[in-house]
Amino acid sequence: MNRLIIKGGRVIDPSQGIDKISDIFIEKGKIKAVEENISIENAEIIDASGKIVTPGLIDIHVHLREPGFEAKEDIESGSMSAAAGGFTSVACMPNTNPPADNKSVVEFITEKAKRVGLVNVYPIGAISKGLKGEELSEIGDMKHSGIVGISDDGEPVMNSNLMRRALEYSSMFELPVISHCEDLNMSGEGVINEGLTSTILGMTGIPATAEEIMAARDIRIAEFTGGKLHIAHVSTKGCVELIRQAKAKGINVTAEATPHHFTLTDESVKTFDTNTKVNPPLRTAEDVEAVRQGLKDGTIDAIVTDHAPHTIEDKEVEYDYASFGISGLETSLPLVITYLVNTGILTLSQAIEKMTINPANIINVPKGTLKPGSDADITIIDIEKSITVDTKKFKSKGKNSPFNGWELKGSVAMTIKSGNIVYKNNGD
Amino acid sequence: MPLKCRDILGLEHMETDDIKIILKTAESFKQILERDIKKVPTLRGKSMVTLFYEPSTRTRSSFELAGKYMSADVINFSKATSSVNKGETLKDTAKTIEMMGVETVVIRHPAAGAPHMLARHLDAAVVNAGDGAHEHPTQALLDLFTIKQKKGKIEGLKVAIIGDILHSRVARSNIWGLKKMGAEVVTAGPKTLLPPFLDELGVKVYTKVEDAIDNADVVNILRIQLERQKKGLFPSLREYSIIFGIDSDKLKYAKEDVLIMHPGPLNRGIEISSEVADSDRSSINEQVTNGVAVRMAILYLLMGGGKPGEQANY
Numbered sequence: 001m002n003r004l005i006i007k008g009g010r011v012i013d014p015s016q017g018i019d020k021i022s023d024i025f026i027e028k029g030k031i032k033a034v035e036e037n038i039s040i041e042n043a044e045i046i047d048a049s050g051k052i053v054t055p056g057l058i059d060i061h062v063h064l065r066e067p068g069f070e071a072k073e074d075i076e077s078g079s080m081s082a083a084a085g086g087f088t089s090v091a092c093m094p095n096t097n098p099p100a101d102n103k104s105v106v107e108f109i110t111e112k113a114k115r116v117g118l119v120n121v122y123p124i125g126a127i128s129k130g131l132k133g134e135e136l137s138e139i140g141d142m143k144h145s146g147i148v149g150i151s152d153d154g155e156p157v158m159n160s161n162l163m164r165r166a167l168e169y170s171s172m173f174e175l176p177v178i179s180h181c182e183d184l185n186m187s188g189e190g191v192i193n194e195g196l197t198s199t200i201l202g203m204t205g206i207p208a209t210a211e212e213i214m215a216a217r218d219i220r221i222a223e224f225t226g227g228k229l230h231i232a233h234v235s236t237k238g239c240v241e242l243i244r245q246a247k248a249k250g251i252n253v254t255a256e257a258t259p260h261h262f263t264l265t266d267e268s269v270k271t272f273d274t275n276t277k278v279n280p281p282l283r284t285a286e287d288v289e290a291v292r293q294g295l296k297d298g299t300i301d302a303i304v305t306d307h308a309p310h311t312i313e314d315k316e317v318e319y320d321y322a323s324f325g326i327s328g329l330e331t332s333l334p335l336v337i338t339y340l341v342n343t344g345i346l347t348l349s350q351a352i353e354k355m356t357i358n359p360a361n362i363i364n365v366p367k368g369t370l371k372p373g374s375d376a377d378i379t380i381i382d383i384e385k386s387i388t389v390d391t392k393k394f395k396s397k398g399k400n401s402p403f404n405g406w407e408l409k410g411s412v413a414m415t416i417k418s419g420n421i422v423y424k425n426n427g428d
Numbered sequence: 429m430p431l432k433c434r435d436i437l438g439l440e441h442m443e444t445d446d447i448k449i450i451l452k453t454a455e456s457f458k459q460i461l462e463r464d465i466k467k468v469p470t471l472r473g474k475s476m477v478t479l480f481y482e483p484s485t486r487t488r489s490s491f492e493l494a495g496k497y498m499s500a501d502v503i504n505f506s507k508a509t510s511s512v513n514k515g516e517t518l519k520d521t522a523k524t525i526e527m528m529g530v531e532t533v534v535i536r537h538p539a540a541g542a543p544h545m546l547a548r549h550l551d552a553a554v555v556n557a558g559d560g561a562h563e564h565p566t567q568a569l570l571d572l573f574t575i576k577q578k579k580g581k582i583e584g585l586k587v588a589i590i591g592d593i594l595h596s597r598v599a600r601s602n603i604w605g606l607k608k609m610g611a612e613v614v615t616a617g618p619k620t621l622l623p624p625f626l627d628e629l630g631v632k633v634y635t636k637v638e639d640a641i642d643n644a645d646v647v648n649i650l651r652i653q654l655e656r657q658k659k660g661l662f663p664s665l666r667e668y669s670i671i672f673g674i675d676s677d678k679l680k681y682a683k684e685d686v687l688i689m690h691p692g693p694l695n696r697g698i699e700i701s702s703e704v705a706d707s708d709r710s711s712i713n714e715q716v717t718n719g720v721a722v723r724m725a726i727l728y729l730l731m732g733g734g735k736p737g738e739q740a741n742y
């Protein structure tokens with residue numbers, strides 16, 4: 001497919017401040033023009049009238065599980081899931097087996113992703129060798145192999161000095177340090193937010209403070225070192241406030257939040273549905289409101305899924321024993337539309353910004369824009385369409401979603417990567 | 429009158445009427461227990477399984493006897509379990525039990541919600557014999573029954589629950605049950621063993637035992653586990669017993685005829701002094717007998733077998 005015209009859609013590209021009915025002309029996988037009434041010979045036409053056309057969505061926090069945990073997900077199924085969710089680019093966390101703490105694993109991931117070819121997969125390298133929190137991994141070497149950030153996600157860096165060195169060292173390569181903020185001594189054996197619900201259920205709680213003290217520590221170290229800090233999956237009111245203050249002081253910090261943290265509270269754990277078990281845990285209504293406000297005022301830059309697919313066996317067990325995580329790629333966009341856009345918290349353009357150019361800028365990749373010359377990564381969205389979430393239809397191997405059966409607004413009509421259609425909604 | 433609930437999962441969601449029916453029914457079974465020959469044919473042909481993922485001789489024996497006194501067939505399943513080596517999943521075990529065609533499954537499990545999960549997969553009635561720190565409804569029901577027998581009523585009484593509330597399923601179920609029956613509930617324990625927002629359950633929360641016991645009609649003393657000390661929740665059993673252990677001195681604050689309760693087993697000299705445990709104000713031994721009566725009532729009500737009241741004629 002050499003020439004493609006996407007006709008008559010409402011084009012929203014926050015990177016250029018565009019929000020208008022327009023056509024997009026694509027040639028050889030690149031954006032050629034975004035203009036009204038484009039007419040080119042020998043071009044395939046995609047009718048996008050009545051739909052929203054945006055730069056391909058980007059999710060900078062996913063777990064693709066390969067290598068090592070292919071029963072949960074692999075790069076192919078994860079790529080299919082991403083495309084079905086409207087994502088053309090994802091950044092994947094290094095907590096695989098072996099972990100992505102060296103060049104060979106990073107290259108395995110990029111090579112495999114290229115062979116699958118559905119979406120752009122950007123690996124995130126481990127901060128420390130073996131995710132052990134002891135010695136820095138070969139960050140520079142991994143940068144040459146294509147990592148876009150470093151993180152020990154899931155294995156929080158407890159050693160403050162290592163975090164200091166990570167922020168210093170990674171700054172040479174302009175790589176963000178993505179911090180999963182959790183004081184492991186304080187979160188302990190916790191499985192749920194510490195609060196009234198944990199008291200009623202008699203479950204071990206993870207206090208908001210366990211997240212906040214590490215966010216405070218990392219912000220302080222970022223200020224000290226000048227390193228680039230990105231706070232992962234912000235879930236508490238206090239954490240939002242810390243980031244807001246840090247930004248006001250001019251500290252180099254960005255932040256992300258997940259759909260489950262701006263839609264669900266710990267009350268949903270009362271069903272003992274293990275699909276509500278996630279880390280950081282679902283918090284209180286007050287925290288949910290604070291995350292929404294953080295998204296609204298720009299404290300939180302990006303929306304990510306923390307896509308954490310698991311097998312049925314990982315989840316169909318007692319709550320205490322179930323794995324943490326939610327399979328999120330295929331519900332993210334409708335949750336954003338239903339709970340942030342349709343409620344007036346974000347304009348559609350602001351929401352798209354947090355799913356395109358903002359995450360692209362955090363990991364420093366030339367994506368998330370429809371500027372002429374860019375890769376033709378495009379998502380076409382039907383925001384009026386009502387859907388009922390059905391995990392059985394997920395492309396992801398992970399069916400672990402607390403949103404199964406939810407009625408939401410908004411649906412991905414088509415996902416295009418480098419001018420190729422990688423997902424088309426057949427309307428079922 | 430039949431119960432509205434088909435499973436006994438907890439008291440938080442149990443209707444007050446159901447609690448009253450169970451307590452009333454237990455009275456007749458208590459009379460049976462006072463006879464020389466306790467066996468009645470009420471549940472002949474019915475079967476129950478006790479499925480214990482945590483060791484507990486007391487609770488298991490109590491259920492087993494309750495079933496056997498009513499001529500039910502009782503099968504015991506023991507499961508060693510840990511999060512690392514789980515062996516057969518709870519869901520698969522549930523299926524196995526289902527296929528055996530039992531009427532009632534009694535489950536004790538270290539994880540909160542395990543009985544609820546079982547209930548979702550089973551047609552048989554599920555009785556929660558303790559799930560994590562969540563609920564222990566039959567213990568709370570036997571505590572309510574004991575209070576009612578000893579005090580003639582529950583409504584309007586001041587009941588103090590003392591000790592490790594954080595890890596106590598007994599405390600949680602007691603709080604729900606006592607509140608439903610109209611008692612005033614106060615709690616006390618070390619700050620580190622009081623869960624957050626406890627007051628939102630409608631109880632008063634103290635850290636000074638004397639404040640909680642003040643003018644109390646009932647003092648229910650919880651067992652303290654050494655394991656909590658190792659996790660840094662309090663400095664030593666010695667200090668615990670000095671500050672939170674219930675002895676005659678602290679009991680002076682309570683009403684003269686205060687009823688002393690403890691779910692057992694006792695740590696004498698730690699959370700309760702021997703003097704208090706063995707005093708005539710203590711109902712600790714009677715709680716054990718009442719436990720069998722209440723569990724007989726529950727099994728009877730769940731598995732049917734004639735109308736309530738009829739069993740008194742056996």
Ligand SMILES: [Zn+2]
Nearest residue numbers: 153154180232
């Ligand atoms: Zn994380």
